[in-house]
Amino acid sequence: MRILFASIALLLLPFSAFADGLDEGRIKELVLEAIRENPEIVLEAVGIIEARESAAQAAASMQVLSSQRAALEQDTNAPVLGNPEGDVTVVEFFDYNCPYCRQVKPHMEALLAADENVRVVYREWPILGEGSVFAAKAALASREQGKYDEFHWAMMGLSGRAEEETVIRAAEQIGLDIGKLRRDMNAPEVVEHIETSMDLARTLGFNGTPSFVIGEALAPGLIDADQMIELVNQARVAN
Structure with a gap:
């Protein structure tokens, strides 16, 4: 006042x-x-x-973006989809129990189909309960079996909540070794990825999922394929 x-x-x-x-x-x-x-x-x-x-x-x-750019885009402990050598990076913070994150699935697929020169960095950010944490750890552990992409899309396609039972069922359906998956879920790199996601999200001022970083743009909330493509094009021009 x-x-x-x-x-x-x-x-x-x-x-x-x-x-x-x-x-x-x-x-x-x-x-x-x-x-x-x-x-x-x-x-x-x-x-x-x-x-x-x-x-x-x-x-x-x-x-903040300037100081955190490398951590956001070049973290070797973060899963990358799309073109690993792409000229524009899309960073998505998400939770498998977030309904809006699941709604992003077809839009992200559309972006990847429309632009072969974009890379997507996924930040597992489990903030919606124990089921979310279990799901994030399982997804990150699936990298050891070379199935992160497949497992990620399967989890985004769940019809109910991601809890231990539904996560393991999804893992079984794509052929993951469940014993190895459970052992790998507590690996240091899994814990480190989630802790880094928490730190980055707090630093960027994000307070919910999904949240995106595309070039110089911070985009909290649900965005569709057209919006993603527009932000990617803006980032490409700025480069």
Whole structure:
């Protein structure tokens, strides 16, 4: 409220009002009088504040992206789909129990089909309960059997919640060795991947899944194939 009042004062009162040494009480009187005569000025002040906050947030995001770029795009402990040598990287933070993440599945498939020069980095970010953690660990462990891609799509196609029983059933259906899978789920690299996802998501200010990083864009929430393609093209031009 104090910031809003200050913004209105700067909009309405000439510099001389401050230079003349008017006390705060008199300035408030002048501002209130001006608001009564021009109530629309409040909306203008709010717009100025929002624009400044948006600009500050964008600058902060760019600084974070710059400092975290390598961790986001080049982490050797993160699964990569699409073209490993692609010129644009899409990073997706997701949870297998997130219904919106499952809705992204056909859109991600459409992006990969439409653009053979894009690479997708997956960040397993299990934030929706123990089932999500079990599913993320199983998916990451499936890399040891060369079946991450297949297992990932199978998990995204589940009709119910990802819990231990449904995760193991999906693993069996694609031919994974369940004993080895369970052993590999507690490997240091599995734990490290999830911890890094948590840290990166917090640093980027994400508070839910799915969330994407595409070039210089942070895109929290569900986005469709057309939006992905547009952001990829923007990133490609910027490169």
